[in-house]
Amino acid sequence: MTTSSSGTLRRFFDSDIFHSFRQNPVVMIAALVTVICVGGAIFAPWIAPHNPFNLKELDLNDAFTPPSWQAEGQPKFLLGTDDQGRDILSTIMHGARVSLLVGFCAVLFAMSVGVTLGLLSGYVGGALGSVLMRVADVQLSFPSILVALLIDGVARTALPRDLHSEIALYVVIFAIGIANWPQFARTVRGSTLVERNKEYVQAARVIGLHPILIMLRHVLPNVLGPVLVIATLSLGLAIITEATLSFLGVGVPPTQPSLGTLIRVGNDFLFSGEWWMTIFPGGALITLVLAVNLLGDWLRDALNPKLR
């Protein structure tokens, strides 16, 4: 057990991907920034300096405190406070948690739907395959943010108000996930069509293995590479989409503010001079998305042998 896992580790450190990672300082910084952002978000309840959602800790006298390096700033509020006296740094950490949660789940959802339908369409083919791809084509011609906005808007109108505010988070995940499945499906279908005719698949078929087992155990592992790249690139897009929906006021519920919600709230105070309420959450969003996108770009180049 230990020897095999240390063997895997050594294989990873000797691999081309790790080598190209070490050659590229920009990517290393991006990875570091991503780790810091994700870590800060995951552990926010324990490491954030304040608990912004504990009403007992809030004091309205602290509202609109500027960042600590300004004349009226207080050292205990590093990045200042918002209109309710909540510490901006803490709300950003909790907000990034919601943003990342929605982003991850949406990509995971899009990936499972897309990979399943792509495998089916590529391996089984026939009328089902072409219909699925037609649907994907048509949906791809609409921008994903519009699709997500429409699904979210329709759900918001169709569901009773109480029920909706309860499941709003899932609705957003569903909307963004559905908006992004076609890319996964098209890629997986393309690689499945190639793999299907290879000898190992034919051999598995000759043994009499069930088609579902062939798809899951033999085809799937061999088409996952590009899926990983698309997933990384979609994560940045999903986080932006969620932030945009929340900024428009149709995203996550106000009780669970994401980075987009924070920016929307801050935007109301832009003209009265409280710029820190908008700029810091916005900066956090940009940093996170930029780092994830850089990682995705690098992964695409590193996994694509044509570019080497």
Next chain:
Amino acid sequence: MIAFVVSRLLQSIVVMLTVAFIAFALFTFVGDPILIMLGQDYTQAQYDALKEALGLDKPFHVQFYKFIGNALQGQFGISYRLARPVNQLILERLPATLELTAMAAMLALLVGLPMGVYTGLRRDAWLSRIFLVVSLIGVSLPTFLIGILLILTFAVQLGILPSFGRGDVVKLGNWSTGFLTLSGIKALVLPAVTLSLFQLTLIMRLVRSEMLEVLRTDYIKFARARGLSNRAVNFGHALKNTLVPVITITGLQIGGLIAFAIVTETVFQWPGMGLLFIQSVNNADVPVMAAYLLLVGFFFVVINLIVDLLYYVVDPRLRVDRSVAGH
């Protein structure tokens, strides 16, 4: 050719019917229009009479057929929120959105194309590197954040441009235009820049990669060997051959502009269709939502159809591929 056009048309009709179905389902299953019209006090007989008068007792497919008939004539009912006919509301808002979108599209093309050509020709110049870094940031920045940053800089700090609304508009018949007054043009600057930035970086990157590809081909080397001037080679031969994908992507991006106009209009409180849509979503104003859905669906289907047909006309290779794949 005819088979291709017919199949594309059929596909467009199927898409439009799907969109219409969603819009209609929204109408049918969300809220009860009869209750809204009758108010608090009513008898069962009144309810049934109104139901029959509105045709709501008819089977589903008959109602759907009627809905499509009405939609084709531009009848979408009355807004729950504003108590005015929906088609009037949309017609009032249409000019604002179209002027914003057109301006943004022009900006993206007129700035993005030269930037792409420059970065393609002078790969290693420092200006090219700056353009590329800026474009990476442009892709990672969400539209609404760009808008907020522009407002903060030019409206709050410098105070030279307005941050919301359309300024003074001039009525030309049914069309209200902001192009004819100074305040209208000033109000257009920030929203148009915000909306165009993403498409601008996209066009720039596309033109750059296409230029790099084309400059490597044999006919470019041959043109240089013939002693043609740099200008003739770069613009007469290279740029010309990069334009096919650029036209396609730009065409498709006009649809994207309409989608992102929702965001831009919200940031700048621009009185267009996107803002109307967001307000309807927040107030469960179903007739306006349904009409917007149909209209945007229609825009997209028409744009995609035109781009597909243009592509087919411009690129002869495609005709061979498609007909082989089709038979």
